[in-house]
Amino acid sequence: MYGLGIWRGLQVTLTHFVNTYLDDIKWGFRRHIHPDAFAERQSLAARGVFTVEYPDEKLAVPERFRFIPFLVVENYDHPDRPGYDWCTSCGICAKVCPPQCIWIVRGKHPDTGRPKPEPEAFFIDIDICMNCGYCAEFCPFDAIKMDHDYELASYDRTSAHIYDKQKLSKELRYWQSIAPTYAEQEADARGGWEHKDVLKQRDKAAKAAQAEVTDKTD
Amino acid sequence: MSEQAPVAETISPTEEALELLQKRFKKTVRRDDREGYGGIVVDASRLEKVAAAIHDDLGYDYLSSATAVDYLGQGDHVEMVYHAYRIAGGPALVFKAQTPRDEAVLPTLTGVWPGVDFQEREAWDLMGIRFDGHPNLKRILMWEGFHGHPLRKDWHEPFFEEELKPFGSRWPDGHVQRSEEHNPYGKNVQYPAEWSPEAYESPAEPAIYDNINLGVDVRTDLATDRVIVSLGPQHPSTHGVFRMVVRLDGETIEGLEPVMGYLHRNHEKIGERNTFIQNMPYTDRLDYICSLSNNLGYAISIEQLMALGARYEPPTYRAEVIRVLMAELTRIVNHVWAIGFLLNDLGAFFTPMMYAVIERELILDFFEATTGSRMMCNYMRFGGVAADIPARIRGVANLINDRVRDMNTMDYLHSLIHERLPRAIDQLDEYLTTSEIMTNRCMGVGVLTRDDAIAYSAAGPVLRASGVPYDVRRAEPYSIYPDLDFDVAVRYHGDVYDRYLVRLDELRQSIRILKQVLPLLNDTDGQPVFTGRGVYSPRVPAGESYGRVENPKGELGFYVVSEGKQNPRRYHVRAPSFINLTALEQMCKGHKVADVVAILGSIDIVLGETDR
Ligand code: SF4
């Protein structure tokens, strides 16, 4: 019979419509307040059609989410090296960056002029960054990581969209808070929560001390 | 409903072809013996004849890709490279023709394979090869009047910085400059000498109108019942900034010419500046609905090259399982999107679209947790994938009002694949398939016959809806597809409705594949997912490769030429969205204006890939 197909289709529409309102009833008309309602509405168990009501509710992003890199610095209350850059200005991230939006001025010793493992300046042009995550993937010192803060709208792109070192730097603590699992895995791989070089230095010192002790006992 | 395309034979196509062709064409056909290369080189003067023999006598009836390479400094010629296949399946016959750079002319092959039409126009536009006898040799991606041929190695953009990445200015003295300052508005285009944009009248418009051969002068003869209408480039139903110039008799289409390039960014030139690894995230931006399968195609073509070298380990089984999982989920994402949008084009504004997209969002949740991004996934690497799938799909609260979800990934996948998606597909089927709006508008509209589909190099659902069971996953299998049990969806009417049905069938076949993939994921748990060397600029052995995959929109191929350095010499994308448009005019002739929109929707193009 002509029209039967449309009629069947409309039943599907009706089902979607009804299901969406059943959700309201299910949570006793407290679907915005009930602590479990959001997670269920945005899961496989959901029936009906739901959007995320941004900005009143936001979907928390997973740990691997990547949006504009930041530079890891030592916690500001670190006993020995507060706020110290983890970046050694090795330049790998600047070389691997596909749109070439990372600019690094390598640090120099003021007297000798020899390079030192510390960036003098570090810029990322966030208009150009394509959020690929390569810089974080290939940095040998875990010094650059992808951020989770995607709310970057600003009024003037010409002045506000080149991030310098100060704007890019965030404490190690921040990385631990947005990606706890990966921060811990990386620390395990390094052998501690400190920077790779610090750990190496400490290792060397410990070995030297050990050697001295053995020397003395000989 | 479906039948399986036969699996590849094992005689080398080059040997077979050489034997026959050398007998007939003597010295004008020779083996390509450059290191890392394959196939045959044909003298330009005999190209047309040899091509006809390849088509008629050797039976290579499907021309997948035709592209040009500039060998500046290596013989100073430009070379056309053709990849021809048999529609019954099997490997490619690669043949090439060379012509001097400063006087680049080759005979057109549009008489042998009409599907080469747009690809030859592209080679003219970007590489400056003139094709003798081409019926409509105009620029296709750039604008008429553009200066030079941008894929030539000695062509530089006005804000040219350096030939190859990484650029020296970034480190160790990277004093930042905004790229806009190098590239001020008004000075960012290059003009020929003695040419001014103000005095210029574009030949493009008359050329388009001439080509579709109206026979009436639009400026004076509008009183007739034949008119030219420009559809797009702003119309929402053109799926992006795409334009169709149609010649109408009343409301009936008599001729149509697609006009594209509004989103052109010379992806391939960027790709030749880039190092091999830097291209991966750029492939995300081709067909941005299907970034993961684009990644797969590119990874496969580079892995083919790497396999020529000494130290190469193929990806582990788990890596391949994950790749297939991602590729098939991507197919579902694409097809629900395509079906939803088709209904938009038919006038059912956004309700079907939204229903289709609900499932897409759920799949993207998984992509986001695994790859770090919902659409720009940048996930495959040469030798595996970037990271294993995470144990849990879990958000971390960071911003104000962040709401956290926490789900076990394998459970999530299991109920997604076994319950949620099959149910949604059945519902879509019930919702649309028998709807009179669908059947009346789609049946018998936009018919592409079997022979035309092959001749015009149509690919993917467009080809299979015309009765050709050709699917790269079966015709030239890659990854773990030989181990998986699925049918190649095929339908026989070649109309809009059958293209819709093929997509629906493919959704079900993808579910079938995914159901087999899940246990494999469990079995391979713990295997590494990456066997490559984790270096930031891997060198790739010299040679050429053509890696192709069955993307949701059709065959996606990457033709890459390496010189053993960090950057490719040539990086070409065989874009299904682009080549499928070759047959658009054929499908539209005789139908009404409103049908054009539906027909375009049924081809399913994405302009990021069409325009590159
Ligand atoms: S790769 Fe890491 S250590 Fe090297 S310059 Fe970049 S951020 Fe610094």
Ligand code: SF4
């Ligand atoms: S995320 Fe990618 S584009 Fe952005 S700075 Fe890092 S490497 Fe460059």
